[in-house]
Amino acid sequence: MLMNSPKIPKTIAADPHYRLVSCESREFFLQDVNDILTQSYPRFLMEDFICFQEWIDLYSLYPEFQFGLIEIASQKMIAQGSCVPIPWDRPLEELPNTGCDWALTTGLAGKSKNTKPTILGAVSLAVLPQYRGRGLSKYLLDYMQELARSYQFSALILAVRPTLKHLYPLTPMERYIQLKNGAGFAFDPWLRTNLKQGAKLIGICDRSTTIVEPIFYWERTTQMRFPETGSYIIPSGIVPLEIDCNENQGSYIEPNIWLSYATA
Numbered sequence: 001m002l003m004n005s006p007k008i009p010k011t012i013a014a015d016p017h018y019r020l021v022s023c024e025s026r027e028f029f030l031q032d033v034n035d036i037l038t039q040s041y042p043r044f045l046m047e048d049f050i051c052f053q054e055w056i057d058l059y060s061l062y063p064e065f066q067f068g069l070i071e072i073a074s075q076k077m078i079a080q081g082s083c084v085p086i087p088w089d090r091p092l093e094e095l096p097n098t099g100c101d102w103a104l105t106t107g108l109a110g111k112s113k114n115t116k117p118t119i120l121g122a123v124s125l126a127v128l129p130q131y132r133g134r135g136l137s138k139y140l141l142d143y144m145q146e147l148a149r150s151y152q153f154s155a156l157i158l159a160v161r162p163t164l165k166h167l168y169p170l171t172p173m174e175r176y177i178q179l180k181n182g183a184g185f186a187f188d189p190w191l192r193t194n195l196k197q198g199a200k201l202i203g204i205c206d207r208s209t210t211i212v213e214p215i216f217y218w219e220r221t222t223q224m225r226f227p228e229t230g231s232y233i234i235p236s237g238i239v240p241l242e243i244d245c246n247e248n249q250g251s252y253i254e255p256n257i258w259l260s261y262a263t264a
Contacts, residue, residue: 006150009142017073018136020143023059023066030059032068032077040126042236044211044221044252054104058084058123061111065120065147069139071131079127081140083147083156085117086110092119092155092202092260099159099208099256120148122158137190141197141261149263156263158199159208159256163190165238173204173255191257199259208256215243218250226250 012020023029034050049055059066062084069079084107088095096102103121110117122144127136148156165176165188179187186192195201215226218241222234231240234252242251 006146012139021068023063033080036080036126078131081125082123084121086119086121087115087117088119097205099205119155120153156261158259162188166236202258206255209254211252
């Protein structure tokens with residue numbers, strides 16, 4: 001399926017401080033990626049995810065779509081990007097509301113069924129906290145788009161987790177994405193970055209990540225206690241956690257934002 005090897009975007013090639021590495025060219029690559037993810041996302045999101053068989057399978061089935069960004073001076077991996085090819089023959093406006101969960105499972109299922117993929121989905125994109133604010137996410141987005149073009153996919157899609165939404169967990173996502181900053185651009189920095197890069201806002205995937213776990217899981221991963229049934233605002237949660245003491249479980253259903261980049 002590969003027509004042309006992905007080119008290193010000029011933005012990265014021109015920067016003497018960083019270089020891209022592939023999954024297969026660096027020892028302990030997945031360990032480095034998981035370290036970045038656990039420092040970049042809330043514990044309740046990552047604790048089980050990095051152990052999921054689907055996450056591990058992604059790296060063995062599609063190694064060419066997993067990459068990292070290395071700081072040359074320290075030889076440390078400071079950012080990562082993971083993608084999965086997805087079979088999709090309908091308009092992007094009809095992408096399902098299950099976002100991230102759907103992208104990973106559908107992409108891997110397509111591989112097992114030998115179904116030809118047509119779009120590229122971003123599964124994760126993360127920069128270590130101490131390296132943020134340097135424009136490195138643009139490098140990752142540039143390379144994801146180059147991957148999509150090189151493999152002749154019609155689009156790159158992302159289910160975006162807004163950077164500041166955790167500060168406004170009670171604000172509906174539908175309203176949050178309409179907020180503007182003083183300059184008239186999108187209020188959320190990560191959404192704003194993507195839109196300035198040329199992304200198209202498709203809509204909201206309101207069940208992008210669903211986590212249903214026993215109460216002790218939530219107490220361990222949030223360092224909170226949940227003495228009664230109800231809704232709880234949790235650290236770094238972009239929506240409230242719903243606790244049901246009778247069922248001894250907590251349900252967290254996170255909405256994200258579908259974005260797409262054209263490859264033509």
